Amino acid sequence: MKPVYARRGFLPETDPLAAFPSGSPYAALDEIGRDLPSLLHEKAFRGYARALRIPKWEGPVSEETLPQLRLYYVRVGFLAAAYVNQVAEEPAETLPRNIAEPLIDAARRLKRPPILSYDGYALYNWKRFRKDGPIRLGNIDTIQNFVHMYDEHWFILVHVEIESIAADILGAIATVKRKQTEEKDEDLRAELWRIEKCVRRQVEVLKRIPEHMDSQLYYKTFRPYIRFFENVTYEGDDRAPMHFRGETGAQSSIMPTLVAFMKIPHQRSVLTDHLDDMRNYMPPEHRALIEEVEAMPDIRSPMHKEPYNAILDAMAAFRRVHYGWAEEYINRRTDDPTGTGGTPYMQWLQKMLVETEAHRA
Template sequence: MSFRAPHDGELLKSEYALRGFLPKADPLTAFPCGSPYAPLDEIGRDLPSLLYDKGFRSYARGLRLPPWQTRVSVETLPLLRLYYVRIGFLASAYVNQVGEEPVETLPGNIAAPLIDVAQRLRRPPILSYDGYALYNWKRFRKDGPIALGNIDTIQNFVHMYDERWFILVHVEIESIAAEILAAIANVKRKLAQDANADLNRELWRIEGAVRRQVETLKRIPEHMDPKLYYKTFRPYIRFFDGVAYEGADTAPMQFRGETGAQSSIMPMLVAFMKIAHRRSILTDHLDDMRAYMPAEHRTLIKEVAALPDIGAPAYREVFNAILDAMASFRRVHYGWAEDYINRRTDDPRGTGGTPYMRWLQQLLTETEARRL
């Protein structure tokens, strides 16, 4: 069977093969000495302690946060991302402070810089998966891997390793995705050179990487207590429901909170494997999650979706093996959602505002249904 590959695009960029959807350089951990944005680092470091105080919101309303004043370029993008992390964490902490009722107004001193940085990054003004995970890690040994044991977080909501572990498991999974992107890039390159090229090596490479991601996801309980997760830091990544941004000429807004559904890995694999998910309110939510991904990731997913369907009889074994690996990932994810969330609440909505258990089950069932 012959395939026809479309023209080159973002996919063949080398940084994706090296880092997956993580930044091509390690995130900045602090602003340079003397930077006008440096005060945000101290606020960020103090945030987990400040949130123990019932007067936190009064303190936050009095902060004079530095507005973004730097031209955005490739060189200054790491600064902009750190600015987004610091402001995004502060905004979610203010709205969802644990022990206090959620508020319906984000004060202008926080809302204005959040709206501004979100517009510059072409995304909604709320802390999402990118700010919580993709831009929120550092390596202990700079020449070591982006892997558990060699990474830590930059910003947190609570003084608990459980939250760090939760974030860092996702960072390692994102790092492993570099293997998947490199293999898909090779698929595209091979098909451009020869429509009848043998793709088995690349496809087995994808299957192996997804299996590694499954093993990483299974490690969640090692340092994350379900009771602590639900009561301590999960509330901070909750969606905003009817929150007015003071000073913004808009009605109260609703935004989806941080959720793994905003990761680009599974949407990319779904696009590559041509998995058809039945149209429903759940898939509408899934599509909406793409608005919370970095703009360049959305572009890359569209490029992968334009690749030919590799679900041919010649690749039945490896094609089904990839689907089985994806199903295993979804199955483990479903299990953690049950243990860490569903058993502890009657609210069917996840942090992204979706009926997550029904959604996860639908995605799992339709992934398995794609087997040849």
């Protein structure tokens, strides 16, 4: 397991690029991104977007250029989602060539589907006010948004702090893996308790959602922009109209990693097939880490029963809070049972909670 995961979790190794360098051919995307929340109030937005000249990504992808490519994907991904799902307009059935081709190219280079996903909406979409301060609420802000309201900033930033806390979880898992290899199972309890404390910290951050996010505003103003694409034709692409999952927390790698580590046997169903598909929307290095954790020996044993069950209880607490916010922010306000990823989210969230609690040692 790479050391970077113990330092940053699934966040980028260095802080995301907040703007392209002066003189960059991509700098026009920063201006487009800055104006996007205002432009979306206009019925003429799609006409404006169709006339944009999006600079083509040039050159190879390297360690040096990767932060720029990620910002390029964020800017173009937001623009594409805004075009297809503009609030107060019917969903667009065609993504114009000037947006579709840059998005397809960037997504191909990042080895992911051509739609804005959790990585672009959260993992690459934050900056610190104090560069030497923590990646924590109060010291972070977003780079790109769909709306001007702080509610959307807060929604994204809560996820960023949760991702930051995951660094300690992954550090503990890496230590467990090393000690299992050295056959020092008796030393694992401290690392398991460390994981439990980190998940509890994540629960407390998740509970803060209502502090700056109004449930009615969330549902009506910015949630529509992160919905799935259904039968959307990408101009310039020969494939038939395509369907892609929308941005969703199910595309975060934290819970799948914990499920893999705890060896929770979720019953095979349409739900598990969906969760497997969610991995396709994760950065490839994150998918590889989940597979690495899946290959680890099972830690569920009488020797570790107390901390093992404590981790399960913490995971269940996280799922309960998540379920509660889904009820408050979405389910109460619609008869539509599908979430942004296109799934019956309430039914599935409940199923995941029940199966997590059922795996206690």
